[in-house]
Amino acid sequence: xxxxxxxxxxxxxxxxxxxxxxxxxxxxxxxxxxxxxxxxxxxxxxxxxxxxxxxxxxxxxxxxxxxxxxxxxxxxxxxxxxxxxxxxxxxxxxxxxxxxxxxxxxxxxxxxxxxxxxxxxxxxxxxxxxxxxxxxxxxxxxxxxxxxxxxxxxxxxxxxxxxxxxxxxxxxxxxxxxxxxxxxxxxxxxxxxxxxxxxxxxxxxxxxxxxxxxxxxxxxxxxxxxxxxxxxxxxxxxxxxxxxxxxxxxxxxxxxxxxxxxxxxxxxxxxxxxxxxxxxxxxxxxxxxxxxxxxxxxxxxxxxxxxxxxxxxxxxxxxxxxxxxxxxxxxxxxxxxxxxxxxxxxxxxxxxxxxxxxxxxxxxxxxxxxxxxxxxxxxxxxxxxxxxxxxxxxxxxxxxxxxxxxxxxxxxxxxxxxxxxxxxxxxxxxxxxxxxxxxxxxxxxxxxxxxxxxxxxxxxxxxxxxxxxxxxxxxxxxxxxx
Amino acid sequence: xxxxxxxxxxxxxxxxxxxxxxxxxxxxxxxxxxxxxxxxxxxxxxxxxxxxxxxxxxxxxxxxxxxxxxxxxxxxxxxxxxxxxxxxxxxxxxxxxxxxxxxxxxxxxxxxxxxxxxxxxxxxxxxxxxxxxxxxxxxxxxxxxxxxxxxxxxxxxxxxxxxxxxxxxxxxxxxxxxxxxxxxxxxxxxxxxxxxxxxxxxxxxxxxxxxxxxxxxxxxxxxxxxxxxxxxxxxxxxxxxxxxxxxxxxxxxxxxxxxxxxxxxxxxxxxxxxxxxxxxxxxxxxxxxxxxxxxxxxxxxxxxxxx
Numbered sequence: 001x002x003x004x005x006x007x008x009x010x011x012x013x014x015x016x017x018x019x020x021x022x023x024x025x026x027x028x029x030x031x032x033x034x035x036x037x038x039x040x041x042x043x044x045x046x047x048x049x050x051x052x053x054x055x056x057x058x059x060x061x062x063x064x065x066x067x068x069x070x071x072x073x074x075x076x077x078x079x080x081x082x083x084x085x086x087x088x089x090x091x092x093x094x095x096x097x098x099x100x101x102x103x104x105x106x107x108x109x110x111x112x113x114x115x116x117x118x119x120x121x122x123x124x125x126x127x128x129x130x131x132x133x134x135x136x137x138x139x140x141x142x143x144x145x146x147x148x149x150x151x152x153x154x155x156x157x158x159x160x161x162x163x164x165x166x167x168x169x170x171x172x173x174x175x176x177x178x179x180x181x182x183x184x185x186x187x188x189x190x191x192x193x194x195x196x197x198x199x200x201x202x203x204x205x206x207x208x209x210x211x212x213x214x215x216x217x218x219x220x221x222x223x224x225x226x227x228x229x230x231x232x233x234x235x236x237x238x239x240x241x242x243x244x245x246x247x248x249x250x251x252x253x254x255x256x257x258x259x260x261x262x263x264x265x266x267x268x269x270x271x272x273x274x275x276x277x278x279x280x281x282x283x284x285x286x287x288x289x290x291x292x293x294x295x296x297x298x299x300x301x302x303x304x305x306x307x308x309x310x311x312x313x314x315x316x317x318x319x320x321x322x323x324x325x326x327x328x329x330x331x332x333x334x335x336x337x338x339x340x341x342x343x344x345x346x347x348x349x350x351x352x353x354x355x356x357x358x359x360x361x362x363x364x365x366x367x368x369x370x371x372x373x374x375x376x377x378x379x380x381x382x383x384x385x386x387x388x389x390x391x392x393x394x395x396x397x398x399x400x401x402x403x404x405x406x407x408x409x410x411x412x413x414x415x416x417x418x419x420x421x422x423x424x425x426x427x428x429x430x431x432x433x434x435x436x437x438x439x440x441x442x443x444x445x446x447x448x449x450x451x452x453x454x455x456x457x458x459x460x461x462x463x464x465x466x467x468x469x470x471x472x473x474x475x476x477x478x479x480x481x482x
Numbered sequence: 483x484x485x486x487x488x489x490x491x492x493x494x495x496x497x498x499x500x501x502x503x504x505x506x507x508x509x510x511x512x513x514x515x516x517x518x519x520x521x522x523x524x525x526x527x528x529x530x531x532x533x534x535x536x537x538x539x540x541x542x543x544x545x546x547x548x549x550x551x552x553x554x555x556x557x558x559x560x561x562x563x564x565x566x567x568x569x570x571x572x573x574x575x576x577x578x579x580x581x582x583x584x585x586x587x588x589x590x591x592x593x594x595x596x597x598x599x600x601x602x603x604x605x606x607x608x609x610x611x612x613x614x615x616x617x618x619x620x621x622x623x624x625x626x627x628x629x630x631x632x633x634x635x636x637x638x639x640x641x642x643x644x645x646x647x648x649x650x651x652x653x654x655x656x657x658x659x660x661x662x663x664x665x666x667x668x669x670x671x672x673x674x675x676x677x678x679x680x681x682x683x684x685x686x687x688x689x690x691x692x693x694x695x696x697x698x699x700x701x702x703x704x705x706x707x708x709x710x711x712x713x714x715x716x717x718x719x720x721x722x723x724x725x726x727x728x729x730x731x732x733x734x735x736x737x738x739x740x741x742x743x744x745x746x747x748x749x750x751x752x753x754x755x756x757x758x759x760x761x762x763x764x765x766x767x768x769x770x771x772x773x774x775x776x777x778x779x780x781x782x783x784x785x786x787x788x789x
Contacts, residue, residue: 185483187483187485191486194494419633460494464497464501468631469633469636470631470633
């Protein structure tokens with residue numbers, strides 16, 4: 001069930017109505033409703049893996065309590081190891097089994113050895129609920145949080161349906177207390193959620209899904225195209241992945257708000273970043289925070305005696321893991337590795353942690369800020385070519401052709417509806433302009449500063465109309481695959 | 483909570499429903515083939531001597547104006563046997579003097595189910611204009627605006643209500659009209675492509691269901707004492723030479739068998755009929771205006787013969 005389909009909206013309406021009317025007096029019954037709803041939602045996608053989700057929830061619930069109870073550090077570590085092996089093992093098995101089979105087949109293809117029969121289906125959302133369970137156990141072991149004693153709450157934490165399939169990855173320390181307390185309906189939070197859903201829908205169905213019709217043909221036949229078209233394809237993909245993923249996050253956060261939950265922010269206008277370090281503080285923030293806490297920081301401690309070399313090594317490993325987390329393709333690994341590499345000059349100059357903040361009340365970016373934004377955008381854009389490509393050879397071929405086929409001809413986009421081109425020519429700059437002026441707000445459509453309610457309603461109606469008129473064919477969210 | 487619900491209904495749900503309802507109403511009201519044929523059947527059904535069923539091959543291939551009998555072409559693009567049966571049942575209830583039913587056969591006739599095919603949205607037309615009950619609980623088969631964004635219906639509304647461009651593309655007897663082509667250079671290359679495309683549409687479940695519908699058509703015609711004429715519509719050799727021979731035999735077999743078994747069923751295999759030359763085709767799988775005239779005359783003569 002896609003979270004932007006009519007069946008999901010109806011499903012959510014039923015949950016919402018029961019949650020805030022019949023069940024409003026008991027957080028326990030609300031939690032029961034949420035869990036049943038989450039499992040129904042997960043089963044609608046693929047019922048086969050519901051048992052796996054329940055099994056993982058059960059094991060981690062038990063491990064959490066046992067780690068807390070354990071008297072010795074040795075036993076705590078042993079129990080933690082079981083959890084880590086289960087989590088990382090399941091992730092490796094389901095996400096990377098096919099990758100290793102594919103690599104094995106390529107390596108031994110000439111000997112007629114083929115292991116395709118061992119290929120498996122990846123359970124939806126496994127990357128997200130595994131990271132949640134890992135951080136939960138690690139935090140208990142370090143004494144940062146207490147083990148959850150109520151299985152209903154813990155199961156809900158791992159499977160909360162609005163964020164289950166593609167995040168944001170909430171830490172237990174932030175989310176579990178919200179499940180424990182009594183929730184009362186907050187008008188301002190709910191309307192805020194509705195606005196955020198609307199903004200997410202606009203980015204996803206009007207911008208992202210319409211861009212696909214242009215970029216897919218470009219990436220599929222890059223070997224026949226010239227530089228300008230390839231640059232346009234890369235540019236549009238960079239916009240598309242942002243609108244798709246941040247759109248999803250806005251929708252997921254919005255639905256969470258409607259149920260009374262405040263979920264971790266996942267994007268903070270990343271294309272206004274001043275350098276790559278700044279970009280990662282603004283892009284997929286919940287994953288970056290997770291990796292920083294559980295991978296990068298321990299690695300830094302490990303390599304602390306090596307100075308900048310150690311720091312560079314830690315960041316490269318961290319980002320290579322980040323790339324590998326996305327899935328079983330060498331292009332993802334290279335994507336992560338390159339991002340790690342981008343940090344090295346910043347580390348050497350000592351500017352990695354220097355936050356270059358653009359002033360809140362600044363009408364336009366300063367020339368140097370604009371230059372930094374464009375420079376960072378271009379660096380990111382090249383890595384997204386790799387991210388989008390199926391094979392490394394395609395990625396290299398695409399980038400090579402950008403530099404070897406420069407003819408100064410305008411991009412050749414065939415068979416594209418002129419209405420679509422006009423929509424994107426207006427829509428994409430509009431997103432940038434709106435987000436620039438709203439950059440201090442949580443999301444682009446937070447219009448609390450507009451005093452006239454008629455103007456606000458007019459803007460909402462315009463966006464609803466734009467969604468209804470220009471929504472493209474239903475396209476799966478990119479990050480739902482991860 | 484109440485304030486939130488009021489605001490949601492007033493600001494989001496009500497305007498969205500109003501947009502959809504207005505566009506749905508306006509787009510449904512644009513004259514189109516399905517609405518016209520349904521209306522024609524209701525108003526003139528009692529005078530009809532024959533109807534022809536089938537998909538685009540029949541829609542563009544049989545012109546009732548070329549017949550000496552009064553008839554109506556009830557074929558529509560991508561219409562498969564299940565919908566043919568439905569239209570036949572509908573026609574029988576409205577036509578007192580129906581004597582012939584033409585059920586044209588083509589290679590893909592039994593291969594697919596329209597509701598599962600690329601053009602699934604056409605099912606909506608049978609539900610809307612012929613009071614069909616297909617897929618009753620799935621909104622995508624009942625609302626035009628459900629399957630698309632509002633851009634396309636708004637364009638259609640603008641074209642009709644502002645520019646007067648109707649979507650009716652058939653003549654007064656339901657025969658599909660389109661300008662003929664003058665360039666035949668792609669005939670040899672398009673033939674294999676079309677046949678491959680049709681072969682890829684094969685769905686084993688749909689095939690069985692379509693054959694069942696065909697047998698029901700045979701039985702219904704027998705009960706109503708109607709002569710069932712099943713002509714294989716001519717196709718160009720670049721197409722016929724590239725169809726899957728096993729699937730073609732499986733398509734023809736139940737028809738040939740029915741024609742042998744029942745006196746009221748007549749099968750005419752015109753698939754590779756040499757009377758049809760290149761200019762009789764619009765593309766390797768469809769007849770041109772000239773070809774349709776020729777094909778209709780052949781059928782007319784045949785109906786006289788068996789009268």
